Every structure is written in structure tokens, then in C-alpha cells.
Amino acid sequence: MLERTETEVLLALAEELHFGRTAERLRLTTSQVSRTVKSLERRIGAPLFARTSRAVALTSIGARLVEDLRPHVKGMDAAVRTAIEAGRGVSGTLRVAFVGAAAGQLLLKAVALFGSRYPDCEVHIHEAQVHDACERVYSGAVDVLITGLPVRGVRVGPVLLSEPQFLAVPRRHRLANRTKVTREVLADHPVVQMPDTLPEETRRYRIPDTTPSGRPVRHGPKANTFPEILTLVAAGQGVFPVGEHVTRFYPRPDITYIPMPDAPPLQWAPVWLDTNETGPVRAFVTCATEITASPASTKSA
Template sequence: MTTTTLRSLRHFVVVAEELHFGRAAARLHMTQPPLSQSIQALEQELGIALFNRTNRSVSLTPVGALWLPHVRHVLDQTEALPQVAQRLARGEIGTLHLSFVSSTVYGLLPELVSRFSMAFPDVEITLKEATSNLQVQSLLNHEIDIGLVIAPTHRDFPPNLDYHPISSEPLIIALPQTWLNEKNKIGDSDTINLRDMAHLPLILFPRESSPALHDLITGYYAQLGIEPLLGQQAIQMQTMIGLISAGMGFALVPDSMRTLQRTGVVYKSLYGDAPMMETGLVLHTHHAPPSARNLLQLAIQIRERNPNFL
């Protein structure tokens, strides 16, 4: 829409409100002839008469009367454009595309999304569950704005992506309840030594889908000097817990998974120093939208205020 067209639309609204070209011209701080010419040019452009004119009166045609609220709406939206641009620049409106790993559903993600929605109610959040490596690729392809990932051991991300650690939690054991006091006397104490589980099938994330968590777990086995007895594989936490409920094996899962109560599944702490799983946010270094930066700042505030986080 050109500046000339917008000016003519404003002229139309004022004349429609005054129904007098002289008063409308005075209100617009212009003389009457240019105003009349502006309205005539608009009518010619549209091919529609907007006003009925006589020597004594001016009135809207039926089409002009019907068109008036539409023109007012367009002008209101046009006048609001600078404010819209400013709010977009502050990340207060728009859409935020957030991806997340399944483990965060039971800890960080709900709190983060809830706080963001309260702080920025006019930003629509779209959520997509994906493994960490797929999130990195989606960021590079500009398919998402920010990702909630499990940190690789050396935090090695592509150079044009920024990673920010947010939380860290120990891994625990999730095992079938029927195994307690069975399976060669695991026992029912609050902690379990992983060496006592070495003869039992471990349900593990495939390395190609979750290399960070896979390497953390297999590295812990290596540290203890034992080999895992690999059983089933799963790429989602819920699937893994379902397999455990069916007695198919046990798994090492983040401590926040205790909130997922499933019949036939119990959670036990690891004896000694448990491996720590770090979760963080990753986003573009220079091209992240303001809303993604706002989410990051909220996550940092959560981290600083919660002693269970980093």
C-alpha cells in the first residue's frame, strides 16, 4: 500500500465523519480543492462512487458506508505497525519454535514453558520432541529457534551455535519391581551398586539417536570396569519405562524421571558417585530470534534460583 493510497484513505475517513469538505479540509490542515481531488482520485482508482454530492450536502453512498469500517480497520493496523515492530524486536509477540529431548518433559521443560508463557503471553510456543543430534541439525536448517538438549561430553557443537548449560542431575536406576530380592539377590536398599546389575540386560538409547546419553552411560560402565549386557533399545523415555515395566531390562535414567510413576517400575539411586547428565539450551549465535533469547534468559534465572540446577 503506497503512501498516496494511505493518505487518500485517511482523507476518505475524515470526509465520511464530517460529511462536509470544508470542515474535513480544516481538520486535515489543508485546503478544500486538494481534498476534493484526493477523494475523486480514490473513487476513480476504485471505479466506485463513495460519496453523493450536491450543492448543499455530502453523504456516503451505500458502498461508501459499508467500506468505511474496513478502511478504519486498515488504518488502525497501519498505525500500530511501528509498535508491532518494536514488540517483535523485544520478543514479546510472534512464534517460538522450541525443540526438546524427552527426558526434560519430567523436569525442566514444564517449568520453563510455564514461566515463559506467563512472561510473554502473546508469543505462541510450538513444541517438538527430538533427540539432541536432530535438534542441532534442525537449528542449522533454521527449522527451530532453540533446542533443549543433553550436552555432549565435551560440549562440542558447531561453531555457529551457542550452548548454555541449564541443569545437571544424577543418573539413577529404573528397574522392574519384580526384580527386587530376585535376579541373584539385588535387594531392596535405597542404593544399588551397578556392579551387582552387570549380569542383567541394560535398556539403552542407540548411540546414533542419543550419543551424549549413550556415551555417558557406557563411559560409567567403563569407569567401573564392567561390560554392559545390552538388551532392548529405545529412543524415548516413556518407551524405555514401558519396557522396564514389562520386565525386559533396567535402565540408567535422569533423576527427574522419578516423577513418572509406572506400575511395576521402581527407581533406585546409584551407589557411589553417579554420573551427571547435563541439559542445556542451544541456539544460533547471531541469528536467534529475540523470543529465543528471552527463553534463554528465563532458563538462566531458573538455574540461578534453583539449587538443584547448575
């Protein structure tokens, strides 16, 4: 029989194909992941992963084991959730969080609908900051977080809001009179950096390493919260890509927001841990999806 940790390491490494990312996702050390895999391989008597200095890949035996295990693990998790929900229903306490004003508006609407349907479930609302939002989900401090995508290592619900990007610049900046800019300007001006506690793919989606033509993006100072980011922009220490909602929720006399039409849209969605997918979590995600189903409600967010 496999221990739960062994199964989680095997399945996560099969998806990530990277020991460091697997360790981060499971909140283990890289050496713990390596020891677990070696222990499994000794018990099975064959390599499950082929490792080189540059890549990790499943062997044929490893791929077959993962394929056979995955539906059983999902079935066991579903059976436990079903038993819990049969005993409790949608009740108890649900901890929900948001990052930023747009996510906050979406969350409030979802909470209102959820409360009307499930009055026996108490909802606790939390505001998360850029630097600690994902950690709150990974640690189990919150059950559901509405945040910007992409986010790794979590279950991602339907996209609730998709918006174009703008570039925040100081009011007196030489770009401030432009009607639009392209991502190429990120090579010409320092860009305020998001905290390292955010997953790398989240940071790189917003602030790429290079512009579309391949020029390196200039790094500016690092910030931990969104108000801090805007303050650094206003102080002339850098520019920063933002979503369209920021132009409405964060108007400032010392900052100008310029459309950046060649940048990919910013998307917002509920995320939660696979291991924490309960009846209340699923019910809340359903409510959040319903309140953004009509074009009018999405626009009003």
C-alpha cells in the first residue's frame, strides 16, 4: 500500500516534472520529494522517473502507475467529500478572500447569493495582499481566493472577469500624453516588480522577462502590496501594468493609466486546494460563476 504522501508526491511530480516545483506545491523540501521517489522506486523495483541534469520524465512503468492510480485517488477523495457533505450539508464556516478591488466586488456579489441560498453556512471575508494571497490558500488559512491568473498548484474555477491591460505611469511621465503604448516600452522604463512570494508564472504573465521583440524588461523596485506599487509609480520609480478596473477603482491625481492593447488580458477566477474541495467551496464557486454569467453583471464588476 502507498502512503498518502507517497501518492501525492508521485502524482504531483508526474504533472510538474520538476522536483523544486513539486516540493513548493506540496510544501515539502526538494530532498523530501527525492527521498520519497527513491523509496517508491526501491519498493517497486524499477525506476519511475528518468532524471537528467536538465529534465525529468516518467518512465513507461511510472506513467502506467500514475495512470492507474489517478482515478482511484480521485475516487477516494470524492467518497470522503460525499460522506462529509451528507453529514453536514452546506453549513459550518467558509473562509473566502480576494485580491484587489475588482475581485472584492465579485466576491461580495457571490457572498450575497451564497448567503441567500445557504443561511446555515457562515462566511468570513478576508482581504489578501499581493505578497501573501497564494500562501493563504496553500496553508489552508482561506478556503477560496478570488485572484488574478495564472496560479499553479491549486484548483482553478471559471474565469469571472477578463479585462485589458493598462500601463500605470507618473502623471508627469513622458508617456503620460500617449493614447496607447505597446509592451515594448517595458524595455525603456523600469517596471515595479511583484513580490517573490507570488508564483513565478503569475509574475511573468504580468511582467515578462522580455518584450515581444526580445528586448529585456527593465526591473524597478519591488513592492509587497498594490497600494505600495502605485505609490512607487507615483514617486517616479517605475511603471506597472494594471487591469482596466484599476482606472475606475484607483484614480489618482499623480498617476495616468494608458491602454496597452498588445498585452494579454488579465483574468480573475476563484482558486482553492484540491484537498479542500468541500460542499461549501463548490457551492460558493457555483454562486460566483452565476453572478458573472450575464454581460451586465460582469461589466458592473
